[in-house]
Amino acid sequence: MSFHSDLIILGGGCAGLSLGMNLSKFGEHTPKTTILEGRTHYTNDRTWCFWGGFGSDSEEFVTHRWESFSITTSKARVTRHCKETPYLMVSSQDFYQTAQRLISESPRIDLKRGNLITGEIFKRKGLWHVSTPLGEYSAPWIVDTRPGSSPLVHSSPASNPMLWQSFLGEEITTEGDLFDPGCVELMDFSGSLPETILFLYVLPFSKREALVEATVFGPRPLSAEELAEPLKSLTKNRLQGLHALSGRSEHGILPMGTMRNTGQMKQPAEDLGNDPSYVHAGLMAGGARPSSGYAFQRIWKWSQACAMALATGKPPRPHPHDHPLTRAMDALFLRVLSSNQELAPDLFLSLFAKVKPARVARFMNDQGTLSDCAAIMASLPPTPFLLELATAAGLPLGKRKSHVP
């Protein structure tokens, strides 16, 4: 069987479905779209959180909100109120359901599940061709959101540090009251794992129910098996002797680095250069914020802009480049973290204790002002940052324990 459309979206996860939903809003101007997704059905496989209060319509998916958060180190615990920019949660189960409903209501978008792309993707006479075991698909435009297909490019390893954020989470129900349902426990540095930064992240849903997650920033991605022991030990510590029942679990690996997003596909065979009709998008193609790995909001924002371009006859758009100041701050922060893991608890405590939560939220949501950036820099201890800047400038000021690849 062969199918032709205006646009093929490869991968129907967060980015593919976000684009599908935003395209469906354009009615008869929606380009005829086929989404090819490998999964046969969707499961509740992830929990997305982000700082809200910025008027994004993605907040319609929110199922939980917290108006305060805490950071805990061996020395102190800081709790901050963040009513203005609450911490919001989207359950992937609800997101996938809503996306499938909205997409099925559009006569111009077809979500084809169970369609694993295995064959070569090539362009002939202005049309891209994609083959799956269920058929041959062609279109003049492609948006490729398959995480494995993205060309992660480091323009210069020395100036583009890279950490991996790996996490394993589990929903638990405790036998007695333990959590404050109004306060998300953003970082609890009560454990350690050699050569990495380890903390517990807790999303409390009630006094007895929470998602507890062992999170590691490190030089390489960690499997669920490798994270099982840290999760067990951090959870045991947090339970303070209470018993708990385990439920659903989730595992994730996010890139933290200032990778350059090439966005467009290079086609050496036909010497097309960067072909604007084939765009990479999603987590591994510029969707993740370098310093945090957060991607949900950035992907949603990109999908709105990309849908608008496509619905007005323009080629698909890749993720935009980050502002140079944001990029420089993210790069410096990651270099300091890479070289000084032992400082991480104090750095985060200082940042969240001294800077107004709304400033941090704006910065994390790519909306930081110059004064937000200045407040963030002023909150951090200057020595490691100056040493890192000096090292980057080639001044030999002491030995670094760098994990920069």
Ligand SMILES: Cc1cc2nc3c(=O)[nH]c(=O)nc-3n(C[C@H](O)[C@H](O)[C@H](O)COP(=O)(O)OP(=O)(O)OC[C@H]3O[C@@H](n4cnc5c(N)ncnc54)[C@H](O)[C@@H]3O)c2cc1C
């Ligand atoms: C457990 C977890 C928790 C996360 N939590 C947060 C969070 O709290 N906040 C935040 O901002 N970000 C979070 N993220 C990061 C990010 O938001 C998600 O990874 C997001 O799903 C990325 O979207 P994506 O479309 O790029 O990738 P995915 O959602 O993974 O979608 C890719 C899709 O491509 C499909 N696919 C792959 N290969 C093929 C193929 N060959 N043929 C057909 N289909 C294919 C996959 O089946 C999948 O559906 C989390 C990630 C994970 C894994």
